[in-house]
Amino acid sequence: MTTFDPLQVRRTVLRMAYAGSTVHIGCAFSIVELLTVLYRSHLRFDGHDPRATGRDYLVLSKGHGVMAQYACLHESGCLSAEEMQRYFGDGTRLKGLADAHVPGIEATTGSLGHGLSVAAGLALGAKLGKTDQRCYTVVGDGEINEGTIWEAMLFAAQFRLDNLFVLVDKNGFQAMGTTDEVIALGDVGGKFAAFGCDVAKVDGHDEGQIDAALVSMKAMQNGRPKVIVANTVKGKGVSFMENDNRWHYTRLDAGTYAAAMAELEGAA
Amino acid sequence: MRTAFSDAIVAAAETDSRVLMLTGDHGYALFDPFRKRCPAQYINCGIAEQNMVGVAAGLAKAGFRPVVYGLAAFVPLRVLEQIKIDVCYEDLPVIFVGDGAGFVYSHLGTSHQSTEDIACTRALPGLTVLSPSDRYEVTAAMQLAFESKGPVYLRLGKSDRGDVHTGPVSFAAGELLQVRSGSGRVAVLATGSMVRTAVDIVDGGLVADVWSVPSIKPLDRGALEAICAEAESLIVMEEHSVHGGLGSVIAELVAGLSRPVRVCRIGVNDRFSRYCGTYDYLLREHELDAASVARRIAAFGVAAA
Structure with missing residues (x-):
């Protein structure tokens, strides 16, 4: 039975990262609960028919967290165990950033500030087509340095896209340091509210809070785009990765892999 | 040309409700007929071109046929990365x-x-690049664009220099259109506004075939080989940088x-406009007016009859 268990998802991410000797582990760990709640309870998405007409869309605008989405797509039946195990092998299609040629991935991101605009277009398409589709998108707090994020929010408010749900992964870090050190964001929720959005704030690792915010915001069909500011921990789930930005770049070795996996298995 | 463009998008939108017109707050008056007849299909995205292209990509994924309008200096140049990643990588049917x-x-x-837009767009895989020379070619180019299953960039330049063709034309992707016949020894290949200039020079006495090149990418290699089977000299003319434009394609x-x-590439010589003035002044400054072009052709060793 598919449960989208966050621990299982983190273990899958860790196995992929080790198999592929890849980076961005911390970026993936901070969005695990946001994705598991979406896939388990909200996203109308069939992993066996990922392009189905009428599906809800999930655009991972912060493409750097894509391993967490691969893990969820694996649980959905979209990606095989073999494909996950061969991560980063020559000639494989699962790349280090989200890529729309992969089944279940809606937009090619990683160049930051692109996905939200594409998501706004999908949401507008649903409105124009008079469907009840929703479009969810996950943006990073570092990513909202990009001017296009704010272009997209102005647009979404103007075109009354209350079917657009923006989940801000507010883990407080970006590539070179904390968000306060690099480009201080101030009141993130207040900024989105000033752009005409309904804003909720949640603990981004509390599935109950995430779910409750989505449930209540889906009921608010008032023309205003929805923003959930999720306070998260970069590297969440493995003690020595949490709030340590080196895990934006560091690759696992046998020792760190075993130590991290022991924590994720011990917590089960 | 702009009227032909307006007529084409109105006709397309009236026959297909999936056609949407997106503008970055540009095109005053140009879209009056469209807004009047297809108001639900008109989307002013505001002065935010990058977002506009991302939105167009989303709309195309959702089954619509977006036409994204802007000044060439902004669409495609300012939004080149959005065109590359959001649209071209997925081969979405968006017309720019x-x-x-x-x-x-x-x-x-x-x-x-904008004298670098052809160079930038033709490097993007899967993007068709069209550059019509008069209103008849605009109509044909729009038809080709709407028939395309992938993305298209349509370059609209100076629009009031007089028609090149005497009536409606049609062309397939890659096709060249002959507009004057000479001896076959010299062929002028021109695109956009410079086709009219080429015709004027030939009508003024230069013995040469003149071909309009409305489809810069793709460009039919076989057609060019046929021209080159007879021609000793090619003269390429464009209101675009000599780096990466039609001259480069031909070379x-x-x-x-x-x-x-031999190929003589006549275009903008790797520099910006230093001063302002009338359109004709700037053409002279860049040696793209008819007299300057004729001089450059003579300097290349091709003399008028």
């Missing part, structure tokens, strides 16, 4: 219209002039031929 290409906005300066193709053909 870059208006005022070349030196049309002669008084406004470098920010609004690249000719380089693969077994029979040597």
Whole structure:
């Protein structure tokens, strides 16, 4: 039975990262609960028919967290165990950033500030087509340095896209340091509210809070785009990765892999 | 040309409700007929071109046929990365219209002039690049664009220099259109506004075939080989940089031929406009007016009859 268990998802991410000797582990760990709640309870998405007409869309605008989405797509039946195990092998299609040629991935991101605009277009398409589709998108707090994020929010408010749900992964870090050190964001929720959005704030690792915010915001069909500011921990789930930005770049070795996996298995 | 463009998008939108017109708050008056007849299909995205292209990608994924309109200096240049990643990588059927290409906005300066857009767009895999020379070619280009299953960039330059053709034309992707016949020894290949200039020079006495090249990418290699089977000299003319534009396309193709053909590339010589003035002034400054072009052709060693 598919449960989208966050621990299982983190273990899958860790196995992929080790198999592929890849980076961005911390970026993936901070969005695990946001994705598991979406896939388990909200996203109308069939992993066996990922392009189905009428599906809800999930655009991972912060493409750097894509391993967490691969893990969820694996649980959905979209990606095989073999494909996950061969991560980063020559000639494989699962790349280090989200890529729309992969089944279940809606937009090619990683160049930051692109996905939200594409998501706004999908949401507008649903409105124009008079469907009840929703479009969810996950943006990073570092990513909202990009001017296009704010272009997209102005647009979404103007075109009354209350079917657009923006989940801000507010883990407080970006590539070179904390968000306060690099480009201080101030009141993130207040900024989105000033752009005409309904804003909720949640603990981004509390599935109950995430779910409750989505449930209540889906009921608010008032023309205003929805923003959930999720306070998260970069590297969440493995003690020595949490709030340590080196895990934006560091690759696992046998020792760190075993130590991290022991924590994720011990917590089960 | 702009009327032909307006007529084409109104006709397309009226026959297909999936056609949407997106503008970055540009095109005053141009879209009046569209807004009047297809108001639900008109989307002013505001002065935010990058977002507009992302939105167009989303709309195309959702089954719509977006036409994205802007000045060529902004669409495609400012939004090149969005065109590459959001649209071309997935081969989405989005039509980009870059208006005022070349030196049309002669008084406004470098920010609004565009002489590098062909070079940038033709490097993007899967993107068709069209550059019509008159209203008849605009109509044909729009038809081709709407029939395309992938993305298209339509370059609109100076629009009031007089028609090249005497009536409606049609062309397939890659096709060249012959507009004057000479001896076959010299062929002029021109695109956009410079086709009219080429015709004027030939009508003034230069013995040469004149071909309009409305489809810069793809460009039919076989058609060019047929021209080069007879021609000793090719003269390429464009209101665009000599780096990466039609002249480069032709030179690249000719380089693969077994029979040597000389190529004279006439375009903008790797520099910005320093001063402002009328459109005709800027053409003279860049040596793209008819008299300067004739001089450059003579300097290349091709003399008028």
